[in-house]
Amino acid sequence: MSDLKKIKEEFLSKLNKKLNVSEINQIKTDLFGKNGLVSSQFKKIGTIADSERKKFASDLNIIKDEFQNLINSKINEAEINEINEKLKKEKIDVTLPERNFVRGKIHPVSQTIDEISSIFSEIGFSVEEGPDVENEYNNFTALNTPEHHPARDMHDTFYLDEKKEKLLRTHTSPVQIRTMLKDKPPFKIIAPGRTYRSDSDQTHSPMFHQVEGLHIDKDINMGHLKGYLNYFIKEFFEVNKIKMRFRPSHFPFTEPSAEVDIGYQIKDGKIIIGEGDKWLEILGCGMVHPNVLKNVKVNPEKFQGYAFGIGIDRLAMLKYGINDLRSFFECDYRWLNHFGFDPLDVPTNYRGLSR
Numbered sequence: 472m473s474d475l476k477k478i479k480e481e482f483l484s485k486l487n488k489k490l491n492v493s494e495i496n497q498i499k500t501d502l503f504g505k506n507g508l509v510s511s512q513f514k515k516i517g518t519i520a521d522s523e524r525k526k527f528a529s530d531l532n533i534i535k536d537e538f539q540n541l542i543n544s545k546i547n548e549a550e551i552n553e554i555n556e557k558l559k560k561e562k563i564d565v566t567l568p569e570r571n572f573v574r575g576k577i578h579p580v581s582q583t584i585d586e587i588s589s590i591f592s593e594i595g596f597s598v599e600e601g602p603d604v605e606n607e608y609n610n611f612t613a614l615n616t617p618e619h620h621p622a623r624d625m626h627d628t629f630y631l632d633e634k635k636e637k638l639l640r641t642h643t644s645p646v647q648i649r650t651m652l653k654d655k656p657p658f659k660i661i662a663p664g665r666t667y668r669s670d671s672d673q674t675h676s677p678m679f680h681q682v683e684g685l686h687i688d689k690d691i692n693m694g695h696l697k698g699y700l701n702y703f704i705k706e707f708f709e710v711n712k713i714k715m716r717f718r719p720s721h722f723p724f725t726e727p728s729a730e731v732d733i734g735y736q737i738k739d740g741k742i743i744i745g746e747g748d749k750w751l752e753i754l755g756c757g758m759v760h761p762n763v764l765k766n767v768k769v770n771p772e773k774f775q776g777y778a779f780g781i782g783i784d785r786l787a788m789l790k791y792g793i794n795d796l797r798s799f800f801e802c803d804y805r806w807l808n809h810f811g812f813d814p815l816d817v818p819t820n821y822r823g824l825s826r
């Protein structure tokens with residue numbers, strides 16, 4: 472049998488097996504590589520006797536074409552097979568139920584902040600933020616609380632340096648100052664965030680949360696303050712009626728100042744907000760003191776308004792029936808699993824705040 476015939480038979484039978492792409496490529500090299508069998512036959516043409524050379528060359532070309540076509544179509548076929556097998560193996564059935572993975576929960580304080588922000592944004596307040604590390608000026612002096620003012624002692628401040636220039640903010644009120652210094656009136660903002668005082672028991676934690684409110688414009692009076700707070704409390708507790716009372720109080724940065732209580736009762740061991748004859752203090756507020764406005768270069772003859780500061784943790788405790796403030800900050804996973812919220816249920820006023 473001639474060499475060509477041998478090559479043809481041997482390689483046809485090789486290519487007839489089920490091969491993958493790299494095996495076929497190997498055969499391609501064996502035949503057509505630099506020292507491949509077909510390539511070597513081409514080199515031989517010159518040594519063949521004149522009488523046989525023409526036939527030899529034509530047979531060789533036919534074999535070459537045959538194998539090249541065959542190899543190309545085999546590679547095509549093998550590639551398609553490989554892709555199909557991969558697709559079969561890597562298929563994801565999106566209709567299958569989810570596997571058992573642990574989903575995190577939103578902390579009740581974060582949930583409450585989201586709810587508060589959602590309610591106030593609906594009625595035109597934007598959300599501002601300030602740093603936890605404040606300077607003494609923003610936290611006290613600019614808020615009409617000069618040095619030696621008794622209100623400073625009441626705040627149990629954590630100072631961060633000996634000169635008492637830097638501190639952990641004792642309330643969110645310094646965000647009022649920051650906001651008014653960086654923009655021009657009117658202002659209509661809330662500022663939720665962490666606050667700090669050196670105090671710790673069942674109802675006090677050294678770190679707690681407040682939300683500040685500030686609304687300054689040309690004709691803002693205490694009626695607006697009452698109306699907005701009344702609306703907020705009803706929305707927050709998801710009730711139609713609320714009992715609310717303003718008690719005269721004192722804050723250096725407001726005049727007049729008030730504390731606000733909401734009416735509640737306890738029925739079958741549960742707190743019911745908006746009914747009953749018990750009162751619970753939930754916030755401090757008042758008309759922004761002209762000195763505060765002067766400190767931030769707002770003309771009190773032209774602009775005035777109200778401010779308020781609400782304890783967020785206390786609202787969250789009331790709404791979600793949590794009775795020890797400290798549990799908020801213990802990072803107990805079982806507690807969070809029980810009281811936490813689904814991260815996909817973002818509170819909105821339309822869909823409901825706390826489903």
Ligand code: DAH
Pocket residue numbers: 641642643644683684722724725754755756757758777778779780781
């Ligand atoms: N900053 C006060 C506190 O922490 C709360 C407060 C009272 C904020 C009256 C206000 C306000 O904006 O007008 O006790």
